[in-house]
Amino acid sequence: MKNKTLSLPTIKEILLTAGALVSTTFLCSFLRRMTIGETTYVPLLFVLCVLLVSRFTEGYICGIAAAIIAVLGVNYVFTYPYMAFNFTLAGYPITFVVMLAVAFTTSTLTSHIKQQEIIKLENEREKMRSNLLRAISHDLRTPLTSIIGSVEAVIERDELNKEKQKELLVDVKNDAEWLIRMVENLLSVTRIENGPAKIKKTPEVVEEIVSESVVKFKKRFPQIRINVSVPETALFVPMDAVLIEQVIFNLLENAVIHGKATKTLELLVKRYNEKAVFSVIDDGEGISQEAYPHLFTDYFDSNRRSYSHEKRNMGIGLSVCQTIIKAHGGIIYAQNREPHGAEFTFTLPL
Numbered sequence: 001m002k003n004k005t006l007s008l009p010t011i012k013e014i015l016l017t018a019g020a021l022v023s024t025t026f027l028c029s030f031l032r033r034m035t036i037g038e039t040t041y042v043p044l045l046f047v048l049c050v051l052l053v054s055r056f057t058e059g060y061i062c063g064i065a066a067a068i069i070a071v072l073g074v075n076y077v078f079t080y081p082y083m084a085f086n087f088t089l090a091g092y093p094i095t096f097v098v099m100l101a102v103a104f105t106t107s108t109l110t111s112h113i114k115q116q117e118i119i120k121l122e123n124e125r126e127k128m129r130s131n132l133l134r135a136i137s138h139d140l141r142t143p144l145t146s147i148i149g150s151v152e153a154v155i156e157r158d159e160l161n162k163e164k165q166k167e168l169l170v171d172v173k174n175d176a177e178w179l180i181r182m183v184e185n186l187l188s189v190t191r192i193e194n195g196p197a198k199i200k201k202t203p204e205v206v207e208e209i210v211s212e213s214v215v216k217f218k219k220r221f222p223q224i225r226i227n228v229s230v231p232e233t234a235l236f237v238p239m240d241a242v243l244i245e246q247v248i249f250n251l252l253e254n255a256v257i258h259g260k261a262t263k264t265l266e267l268l269v270k271r272y273n274e275k276a277v278f279s280v281i282d283d284g285e286g287i288s289q290e291a292y293p294h295l296f297t298d299y300f301d302s303n304r305r306s307y308s309h310e311k312r313n314m315g316i317g318l319s320v321c322q323t324i325i326k327a328h329g330g331i332i333y334a335q336n337r338e339p340h341g342a343e344f345t346f347t348l349p350l
Contacts, residue, residue, distance in 0.1 A: 013057040017066050021073070024049040028078060042078045046070040050099050054106035058114075063107040067099040140182065143175035150175075177220070181253070181317075184246060199327050201238040206230055206269050206276060209241055213248035214267065221256050226265040235269070237276045237348050243324045244348070250317035251280040251344045259284020259342065275330070275347045282343075286336040295334055296322040321346070 009017070028042045050070055054063030076085055150168040154160065160168075207230045214226060248267070256262050262284035270277050287295065296318050325332045325346045332346035 009057060009062045013062050016056060017053050017062045020049050020053050021066060021069055025073060039078045042074055046074055047099060047102055050102050051106050055110050060104060060107045064100065071099050143178055147172050147175045199240050201240060203236040204239050204241045206235040206237055209244055210248065210267060210269060213245045216249055217252045224256055224265060225263065226267060228267045230269045231271055235271055235276060237350060239328060239348060247321045247324050247346065250321050254317055255280055255282035255284060261285050274350045276350060277345060277347050279343055279345045281337065281341060283341045286340055286342045287334060296332065
């Protein structure tokens with residue numbers, strides 16, 4: 001792993017260091033006037049300043065620079081003779097060494113903590129990739145086997161009537177569409193696997209994103225009625241349009257496939273405080289108690305429950321939804337509705 005402890009500080013870190021030192025100086029000056037010249041607390045406040053600078057900057061440079069400036073500043077401004085250096089003060093070398101030790105120790109600990117966080121994040125990503133590959137291997141193999149079997153039956157069995165041939169070809173079409181959606185979801189994961197910083201968000205009109213998702217959904221499920229409600233005034237939300245369309249489509253499809261008895265869907269969008277709130281409501285059978293704890297994480301969990309091995313399981317779709325929404329800084333959750341049906345909701349910050 002690349003060592004960043006000796007890297008040059010950024011402009012932001014330099015400004016943070018300068019701001020912390022200036023703020024501490026003004027605070028000490030104010031307190032000295034309030035306490036009529038008492039300055040015993042000044043070194044302690046500057047030690048705290050050095051500690052904070054070391055904690056919130058990368059490497060050692062800003063922390064050590066803050067320690068040196070703090071020692072010289074305390075000597076020059078807050079010790080007699082004021083506005084002049086006096087290096088003969090009792091305990092001065094100790095103060096200097098203590099501040100440098102604080103800066104070095106804090107910077108070292110901070111660097112180690114950040115390195116451990118990076119290692120942990122990389123391990124989690126690698127685990128997610130491994131679990132994802134294991135989880136989808138069965139689900140990809142099943143429709144491919146079905147497609148091959150159906151095509152072979154059509155080719156090799158001359159006695160099949162047209163109705164049976166059509167039935168097999170419809171199965172092939174459905175399996176192929178499912179594989180396409182699986183690939184789309186996997187591509188969505190790869191686009192954001194490097195973290196939220198890789199998401200390119202631009203202001204998009206919510207109505208247009210919703211419309212694109214609904215058109216795509218109606219092609220797949222023309223028999224399902226869907227009611228859409230969006231704000232009357234144009235609502236602009238920073239997002240990756242392709243990814244959010246994928247989320248909306250996944251939730252709509254999930255409501256049909258796992259709602260089982262779903263006939264009508266509602267897609268509602270509203271503004272609440274500084275968030276855009278999207279809700280997909282169905283009139284199906286709702287979410288089972290067994291499925292509830294694993295709705296958004298099941299596909300990335302190596303210990304999947306038996307219910308998730310359904311041929312057209314949408315576990316990956318919901319897991320992708322959560323990954324995309326978290327990368328946008330939002331949240332996603334689900335709940336059952338009375339007397340029946342389920343509601344999936346996600347938010348995006350404005």
